[in-house]
Amino acid sequence: MQIHVYDTYVTAKDGHTMHFDVFTAEKDDQKAIAYAKEWLVSIGEDNATVSSKECRFCHSQQAPADVIDSINQQGYFIYKMEGC
Template structure:
């Protein structure tokens, strides 16, 4: 299954930048923004600004099964990158 990736940068409440990708089954900019807001609220960052300026379509790609399972269950998958609570640096 092909998924769509939205590259997202938002400023957290403490001022640091969080970089993450929103993976969706539909190429729909507004839904990607809503998914980003929902995830941000779930980690205590509900006040972070997310618009088409911060969350932009990047590319489409094939997805592994765990990502597809998440998309089927909740409509999206968040791939955490720099500055996110679940991101760890490679050694």
């Protein structure tokens, strides 16, 4: 499966920067932003600002099995990097 990667940087409640990627099956900027917001709410960061400024398309690539499973179940996969 080919996935689309959205590079995302948001400011957490305590002021630190959270860097994560949103992986989606569709190249759709608005869906990627919605998925980022959904995940942030699930971790208690519901006030974080996410727009096309914070969440940008980066590239497309082939996905490993665990990512495909997550995308098939919830529509997206969050790859946590710095500050998550």
